[in-house]
Amino acid sequence: MAHSKALLVLENFIAGKFVPCSSYIDSYNPSTGDVYCRVPDSGKEEVEAAVKAAKAAFPVWSSKSPLERSQILNKLADLIEHDLEAFAQAESKDQGKTITFARTVDIPRAVYNFRFFASSILHHTTECTEMASMGCVHYTSRAPVGVAGLISPWNLPLYLLTWKIAPAIACGNTVVAKPSEMTSVTAWMMCKLLEKAGVPHGVVNVVFGTGARAGEALVCHPDVPLISFTGSTLTAQRIAEKSAPHCKRLSLELGGKNPAIIFDDADLSQCIPTTLRSSFANQGEICLCTSRIFVQRGIYSEFLKKFVAEAKKWKVGKPSDPTVDVGALISKEHLEKVRSYVKKAQAEGARVLCGEGVDSLALPPGNQKGYFMLPTIIAEVKDESCCMQEEIFGPVTCVVAFDTEEEVIQRANGVKYGLAATVWSSNVGRVHRVAQRLQSGLVWTNCWLVRDLNLPFGGMKASGIGREGAKDSYEFFTEVKTITIKH
Numbered sequence: 157m158a159h160s161k162a163l164l165v166l167e168n169f170i171a172g173k174f175v176p177c178s179s180y181i182d183s184y185n186p187s188t189g190d191v192y193c194r195v196p197d198s199g200k201e202e203v204e205a206a207v208k209a210a211k212a213a214f215p216v217w218s219s220k221s222p223l224e225r226s227q228i229l230n231k232l233a234d235l236i237e238h239d240l241e242a243f244a245q246a247e248s249k250d251q252g253k254t255i256t257f258a259r260t261v262d263i264p265r266a267v268y269n270f271r272f273f274a275s276s277i278l279h280h281t282t283e284c285t286e287m288a289s290m291g292c293v294h295y296t297s298r299a300p301v302g303v304a305g306l307i308s309p310w311n312l313p314l315y316l317l318t319w320k321i322a323p324a325i326a327c328g329n330t331v332v333a334k335p336s337e338m339t340s341v342t343a344w345m346m347c348k349l350l351e352k353a354g355v356p357h358g359v360v361n362v363v364f365g366t367g368a369r370a371g372e373a374l375v376c377h378p379d380v381p382l383i384s385f386t387g388s389t390l391t392a393q394r395i396a397e398k399s400a401p402h403c404k405r406l407s408l409e410l411g412g413k414n415p416a417i418i419f420d421d422a423d424l425s426q427c428i429p430t431t432l433r434s435s436f437a438n439q440g441e442i443c444l445c446t447s448r449i450f451v452q453r454g455i456y457s458e459f460l461k462k463f464v465a466e467a468k469k470w471k472v473g474k475p476s477d478p479t480v481d482v483g484a485l486i487s488k489e490h491l492e493k494v495r496s497y498v499k500k501a502q503a504e505g506a507r508v509l510c511g512e513g514v515d516s517l518a519l520p521p522g523n524q525k526g527y528f529m530l531p532t533i534i535a536e537v538k539d540e541s542c543c544m545q546e547e548i549f550g551p552v553t554c555v556v557a558f559d560t561e562e563e564v565i566q567r568a569n570g571v572k573y574g575l576a577a578t579v580w581s582s583n584v585g586r587v588h589r590v591a592q593r594l595q596s597g598l599v600w601t602n603c604w605l606v607r608d609l610n611l612p613f614g615g616m617k618a619s620g621i622g623r624e625g626a627k628d629s630y631e632f633f634t635e636v637k638t639i640t641i642k643h
């Protein structure tokens with residue numbers, strides 16, 4: 157394919173060196189629709205080289221003290237933070253997210269991921285028990301597992317990739333990471349900082365390319381005993397199948413169909429702005445985004461009126477404009493998929509109250525071919541509709557009424573997913589009762605997306621297997637052994 161402008165060309169990062177690839181794939185700027193970058197189309201050969209480098213680096217890296225590794229992670233965090241603006245610009249251009257979101261959420265969190273695990277690795281202890289009658293002491297020891305395969309999605313590119321790299325290497329593993337082929341640039345930029353941070357060659361290798369080629373080669377590689385994956389449930393099924401013959405250790409962070417439950421005693425002055433964010437932040441492309449809003453009947457009309465009025469104020473447009481709230485969706489195909497859900501809802505008799513097909517979207521001249529969509533609110537959707545059952549992963553949210561606590565718990569649990577829920581009520585007893593009964597790995601009450609990285613993160617049902625967090629990631633990325641000493 158001929159390209160008019162000079163394109164950014166990425167290279168794999170293997171054994172501390174940038175290595176060109178024999179073939180490349182195009183990567184688009186979602187806000188203009190132009191190809192602006194070429195990403196290596198790696199396959200078995202490149203993965204083989206990366207795994208070999210990671211294996212060779214393992215003995216030295218795994219025998220360093222946690223303190224030595226911690227210092228290197230902190231240095232890397234400082235270097236990324238120093239270049240925060242350049243990383244934020246790149247993330248916004250590559251993914252379509254607003255520059256404000258990239259500056260305030262994505263890149264600061266990538267920095268914090270390294271700082272957090274640099275600190276937490278220093279504070280783990282193992283267990284010890286005494287069996288005096290047998291003259292025995294038992295204790296556990298933990299060791300890194302080996303080469304970790306890390307596969308991440310396109311919605312929060314560097315944020316989610318570093319959420320895996322940081323704990324993996326802090327624990328003493330070496331890694332082969334494969335970011336999404338649609339958003340590879342910030343991972344490549346991070347590779348440029350590794351040497352300066354003191355990360356030895358081969359400890360972090362990054363192989364770019366598609367899931368079908370590079371991802372699958374990593375999953376099937378016999379020398380990669382653990383895979384940490386964040387992405388869709390469908391891909392996770394394939395990864396589970398492909399890794400089964402090797403009995404690999406898997407951590408799977410998957411999709412969601414997250415409910416917000418709003419009782420009639422909720423503080424709407426807090427609830428409405430937060431539920432707007434939970435529905436539309438990052439174009440609704442966050443696994444934790446709310447897409448089913450259950451509102452108690454007594455406040456349903458009032459909520460809907462205010463919610464729609466506020467949603468209409470969200471500004472959609474050029475991601476680099478700091479006043480814009482909603483940027484571009486990741487790809488043309490994804491935009492079409494998200495739009496198709498709105499059409500299906502209309503065909504089923506639901507009402508689209510604002511956004512897609514209802515309001516007009518004015519875009520700047522340079523962004524006419526970008527993948528933009530207005531925040532869209534749909535009401536009167538049936539619980540069994542695909543819009544209430546399937547993950548849409550765009551700026552679309554459904555609002556429905558409910559009457560009783562028991563009823564709403566059943567309905568909220570009535571999907572295959574179980575990632576995150578929000579509950580809005582000023583009744584503390586009710587908040588606890590409902591939170592206990594929701595089938596959801598995370599429940600936020602009277603807030604959303606407030607995270608303490610110490611605590612477990614992950615989903616139930618089709619939303620995942622395993623948890624990530626200080627202790628959980630430490631356990632995933634280490635192998636435990638029980639040792640008995642008789643004296």
Ligand code: NAD
Pocket residue numbers: 307308309310311312316334335336337365366367368370371372375386387388389390391392394395409410411412442443547549575615619620
């Ligand atoms: P995806 O499953 O299509 O791709 C994710 C990654 O897997 C990409 O790097 C892709 O190249 C790779 N991949 C695809 N097929 C593969 C295969 N056969 N073998 C190995 N790797 C393969 O997901 P996506 O579209 O990039 O991301 C969106 C999804 O991610 C949504 O479902 C969203 O909910 C989910 N997500 C979950 C979380 C969470 O923490 N639970 C966070 C963010 C996103």
